[in-house]
Amino acid sequence: MIRKILGVIIGYAIFVVSSLLLFKISGQKPHSDAKNLFIIFTAIYGALFSVIAGYFTQFTSQTKNLNVNHILAIIIAGFAAFSLLESDGNHWTQILGIVIFAPISILGGMLSKSRMHKKH
Template sequence: MIRKILAVLAGYAIFVISSLLLFKLSVQRPHADAALNFKILTLVYGAIFSILSGYVLGAIAKSQNLMLNYILALIIAGFAAISLFTAGGSHWTQLFAIIFFAPLSILGGILYRKP
């Protein structure tokens, strides 16, 4: 049980830390509008780290089902939804997290399960 909790926490940490690094290093505020090129970069970058977060979750949990990946996806989408409704400014980052990044964390679990 502890391993599964740690796996979900590690997966979420990968997602959050990579996001924080992107915005810190680019000096782009996450709730401000951005150029299309930066949005595309964010989409690709976020997709890679979302898939990685789901893959690492599976590797740590050593689980052959996707239940923990669904939990991670709900956490990612849940926090993004809370931010969507409570934060001001542009909401493109929250929408990316809900529409793309949360589901892609499940894909990471699927990729982990493949031989």
């Protein structure tokens, strides 16, 4: 059980820290208008780190199913939905979180599981 909880925490930390770094380094405010090119870059960047987060969630927990990845996806989407409802400004980051980042984090778990099966 501890591995499962730790896996979700590690996965979410990877997702959040990568997001914070992107906005800190770029100087773009997450709830303000952004150029289309930056939104596309953010979608690709966020998808990549969502897959990595999902991968390490599954790798750490080493479960036989993707339940921990579904929990990670629910947490990512849940915080994005909460932010969507509670924040002012443009909501493009929250929409990306709900529509792309949360679901694609499950793919990371699938990749991790397929690598573990190949080793056994």
